[in-house]
Amino acid sequence: MKKALLVSHSEQSAVSLAELLRNEGYAKISASYTADSARKNVLDDEFDLICINAPLPDENGIKLSEEFANSTRSSVVIIVPQKNADDVNDLLTKHGVLVIAKPINRHLFHHYLQFTDCFRMRMFRVAEENERLKHMVEDMKVINRAKLLLVTCLNMSEEQAHRYLxxxxxxLRVSKLQIAMQVIKTYEN
Structure with missing residues (x-):
């Protein structure tokens, strides 16, 4: 179930945008009418998409969209008047915020949201790969520490310590990491 936060200056425009989002498969849509209430919503919940219909009553929405792009895992879209679209795009592209000009074309809006979904999925895959690599590096550090202990405590060569692990x-049909942790437990005390 895809969740969206819709930040808009009026209830009327929020209703129209919510309908567009429902057509795109967003089943749960929360609405905020100020930047401050949007910030509180983001603290309380996680969203797949944050859609900001600028300007807002308490700010223009640029700072808010940049903040959400940098602090959440949500796709962030800001909808701005046509006359400001190029300038806002220049400011926010580097933060990963998609800028859409008003008036909204339904067909293009559909493709914009598909793009944000694709981008978000790629971002998650990269984050997962990053986590996997971090764990591998941590495991290698433990294994190398165990090898060093075998070399210093049992006078093994590095190759012998590696082969031993x-x-x-x-x-014992366990991972090399488990053996390394046992070696550390045995020889570090």
Whole structure:
């Protein structure tokens, strides 16, 4: 179930935009009518999309969209008057905010939201890969620490320590990391 936060200056424009979002598969749509209430909503919930219909009563929406792009995992879209679209686009593109000019073309709006979905999925895959690589690096640090202990405490060569960890892992049918943690536990005290 896709969730969106709609930030708009009026209830009337929020209703129109909410209908467009429902047509795009957003089942849960929350509405805020000021930047401050939008910030509170984002603290309380996580959204797939944050759509800001600028300007807002308490600010122009540019700072808010930049803030959300930098502090959330949501796709952020800002809708601005045609006359400001190029300038706002120049300011916000580097932050990953998609700028849409008013009046909104339904067909283009559909493609813009598809683009944000695609971009968001790619971002999640990169984040997952980043996490996987972080865990691998942490595991390698533990294994290397265990090798160093085997070298210093048992006078093994680095190659012998490496082979020892691998052989123990195979013989005991556990991961090399588990063997390394056991070596650390045994020889660091």
């Amino acid at each position: 691998e052989k123990q892992a195979m013989d």
